[in-house]
Amino acid sequence: MLYSLHVSEFKFAGKLSQILQNYQCSIVEHSEVKETWDAQGQKVKAILSATFEQKLGGLKAVVEMVKKRGAKSIVIVEEAAEAFRVERSMNGALLRVSMPVVADDMAQSFIFALVASFITDGDSTIAADPVSVDLLKLGDRVAKAQVNVFVNGPTGSGKEVLAQYIHKKSSRAEKPFVAINCAAIPENMLEALLFGHKKGAFTGASTSSDGIFQAADGGTLLLDEVSEMSMPLQAKLLRVLQERSVVPLGASAPIPVDVRTLATSNRNIPMEIRRGRFREDLYFRLNVFPLATKALNERSQDIIPIAAELLVRHQSDLENFPTISGPALQRLLEYSWPGNVRELENVIQRATVLRNSNIIEFEDIMIDTPSPEYHLDEPLVSHV
Incomplete structure (x- = not known):
C-alpha cells in the first residue's frame, strides 16, 4: 500500500507522516494536487x-481528484476536533477521523497512533523503538534471500508477526504463507498435517489430503514452536528439508515442494540440543539466518503504538471509540509485561469493558497482580 499524504492545509501532516513511518508505510507527500500518480503497481490510499x-x-x-490519481481509498482527517471520532462510508473506501488536540503530550501521542492505526487498517508492522527498527532492517535484508530463518524469542513477543513481515517483503509475497503451531497439534495428527496422507493411510483417513508443505508450495511455511516437535518427527522434517520433497503417509513416491521455511521457538535451542530434545542437524538446517525478538519491556517505545493497534482491533463500536488518558498510558509504560504483547492485548480488552466514558482512565487498566497469599506451587484443588 502506498500512502499519498496531502500536506496542504494539514497542520499535523509532518507528525502523522513521522508516525506512519513507524508502521513501515510507504509515504509520498504532496503540497499540490496532481492529476496522476505512478504507484508502480501498488494500491494508493x-x-x-x-x-x-x-x-x-x-x-x-x-x-474525483483521488480517482484521477489512481487512489482506491480516502482518509480525511479533521484536526483540532472536540472529540475523537471515526466514521467509515462508501463501502469502507472513505474513512473520516476527527482528531482532538489535548494538553497531555502522552495522550496526544496516543491519539496520533490511533489515527495511524485506522489509516493502515491493521496492515502494518509496528517498529517505533530502535530495537524493533533494527530488527526489521535485518528482516528486510533476509527477506530478499531464499534462506531458512529461525526466530527465537519469548512467548508473545511477535515471532509470527516478524515471520509474516519477512514473507511480505520477499519475492514470495504473492504466494501462500502457511503457519502451523507445532505445540498445539497432537503428535499423531501433526505428521499427517505436515506431509499429507492417502486415503486409508490410517484409521479415519476416509479421503486423501495434501499436507501443509504442499499447501505452501511456492510460498513460505512457518513452523511455529518447532522445538515442541518429537525427535522422530524432527528426523522426518529434516529429510523433507534436505530432499525438498514430501512423501505423504500411505504413499511411496515423493512429491517435490518449493517452500521457504521459517521456524520459531521460545526455548534455548542449544540447551535443548545438549539435553537431547532437539536435533542439532535440524537446527543447522533451519538456523541459516537467526533472528531474535525482544520482550516488550526491552522496547518500551513500541508500547503506545501497539496499544493503539490493539484498541482498533478489539473496539468494534466506532460511534463511541475511546482514547487513553496520560496517567493510564503511564501505567502501561511502567509495567514490566512478563506476558509481552499478549498480556498487553488482554489489558486493552479489559479496559474497553471497564471504561465509563470515551476515555480509558488509570483505574480502567486492570493488570494481573498475584496475591502474596497465592503460591503457584500449591494445588488449585485440594483432595480430601
Whole structure:
C-alpha cells in the first residue's frame, strides 16, 4: 500500500507522516494536487485534511481528484476536533477521523497512533523503538534471500508477526504463507498435517489430503514452536528439508515442494540440543539466518503504538471509540509485561469493558497482580 499524504492545509501532516513511518508505510507527500500518480503497481490510499476538502469544494471534488490519481481509498482527517471520532462510508473506501488536540503530550501521542492505526487498517508492522527498527532492517535484508530463518524469542513477543513481515517483503509475497503451531497439534495428527496422507493411510483417513508443505508450495511455511516437535518427527522434517520433497503417509513416491521455511521457538535451542530434545542437524538446517525478538519491556517505545493497534482491533463500536488518558498510558509504560504483547492485548480488552466514558482512565487498566497469599506451587484443588 502506498500512502499519498496531502500536506496542504494539514497542520499535523509532518507528525502523522513521522508516525506512519513507524508502521513501515510507504509515504509520498504532496503540497499540490496532481492529476496522476505512478504507484508502480501498488494500491494508493489518499490522506488529506478536512480543511483541504473544504478548500477543494467538498467530498465530490475529493473523490474525483483521488480517482484521477489512481487512489482506491480516502482518509480525511479533521484536526483540532472536540472529540475523537471515526466514521467509515462508501463501502469502507472513505474513512473520516476527527482528531482532538489535548494538553497531555502522552495522550496526544496516543491519539496520533490511533489515527495511524485506522489509516493502515491493521496492515502494518509496528517498529517505533530502535530495537524493533533494527530488527526489521535485518528482516528486510533476509527477506530478499531464499534462506531458512529461525526466530527465537519469548512467548508473545511477535515471532509470527516478524515471520509474516519477512514473507511480505520477499519475492514470495504473492504466494501462500502457511503457519502451523507445532505445540498445539497432537503428535499423531501433526505428521499427517505436515506431509499429507492417502486415503486409508490410517484409521479415519476416509479421503486423501495434501499436507501443509504442499499447501505452501511456492510460498513460505512457518513452523511455529518447532522445538515442541518429537525427535522422530524432527528426523522426518529434516529429510523433507534436505530432499525438498514430501512423501505423504500411505504413499511411496515423493512429491517435490518449493517452500521457504521459517521456524520459531521460545526455548534455548542449544540447551535443548545438549539435553537431547532437539536435533542439532535440524537446527543447522533451519538456523541459516537467526533472528531474535525482544520482550516488550526491552522496547518500551513500541508500547503506545501497539496499544493503539490493539484498541482498533478489539473496539468494534466506532460511534463511541475511546482514547487513553496520560496517567493510564503511564501505567502501561511502567509495567514490566512478563506476558509481552499478549498480556498487553488482554489489558486493552479489559479496559474497553471497564471504561465509563470515551476515555480509558488509570483505574480502567486492570493488570494481573498475584496475591502474596497465592503460591503457584500449591494445588488449585485440594483432595480430601
